[in-house]
Amino acid sequence: MRITLATFQSLDGVIQAPGTPLEDTSDGFEHGGWQFPYADADLETYGSKWFAEADGFLLGRRTYEIFANYWPTVTDENNLIAARLNALPKYVVSATLNSVEWHNTTLITSDVLEKIAELKARPGRELQIHGSGVLARSLLDHGLIDELRLWTYPVVLGTGKRLLEPGRTATALRLVESKATSSGCVLSVYQPAGRPTYGDFTKGTATP
Template sequence: MRTLLVTMFVSLDGVVQAPGGPDEDRDGGFAHGGWAAPYIDDDILSRAIGGAAQADALLLGRRTYEEFAEHWPLAGPDDPIGSRWAAVPKYVASRTLTSVSWQNSTLLTGDTVAAVIELKKSDGGEIQVHGSGHLVQTLLEHDLVDELQLMVIPVVLGSGKRLFGGGAVPARFALVGSATTRSGVVVVRYVRAGAVEYGAVGPETGNW
């Protein structure tokens, strides 16, 4: 079974909407687009390059796919991220697109959840999801996320689309890596670790 990794920029209050630019996603009148950009330093870029090298496929929602398809080809063949994204298979989950033109791209048809399950069963390495907030909500709702890599930006936004919505299933994750960049971003990586465990604390339990 292939590993599905979700990589997201997230604010302290859980917002993932439009981290990269003012016009990336204005849904709901969101006015804070580009909130992550001032924190993208050499540490983040180095991690992004290393992460891209590990990708064997991309799974993207419509909005993120269109952003990637418009901008990454401009980076040129010598860019370590752009060249990798061009080379790997890209699977696009969309209810509105009828075709995809970026090289090595495939539009998923029919039920997205069923298509992702079959994709995870196929031969190959790590499947990476970047951005694609609505798609990520669907993947979390159906327990299809194996790993989370979160870049926690030290800002509070107060509004915007959140990483975890009301449909997320209870799940336990184990921390397998963490680091802090010079700009104050906390990068954490979690792997799926089974069901949520419950207990109690307090003087009467001995767990105090």
């Protein structure tokens, strides 16, 4: 299976608490719910398109708890996102959870990279990560993510947790799709393209 990552971020890269004011107030974050004013039909269209490709989900603890408290309550049979999340296998990476209650959920507490590599090697379409910043950063650093789907919104927050914080493994990316939504969000789809390459404009040459 391919591992794909979808995340919402502000123009300055903040991914913390896009959905509700109380989603994640850690470190005194006061901008929770910043994504809501930009929700449009494109969000549902693309979200449903990608969820339809999922054969499983890989989640960090915080995202799991948010999802598990909400999506099982959505019983509309026409809601594809709820149907996929509630039915398909879910793998939760956590060092603090002792059990998971959501249907078809497996807890991963040790040997995380090895177990995720084993999941990735299984046949199937996509093992999807949504949000889950801590987990996503680790998997990016270890080259385990095959595609990044970044929703960048026209708002600057100034504070908050970021996906691409300093200290990440240097990685080149290839843009495979880009679209501006009706609300001004830019949806960019990237795939890893190995290590960055460098050059020198004063000499007009690439650096070996």
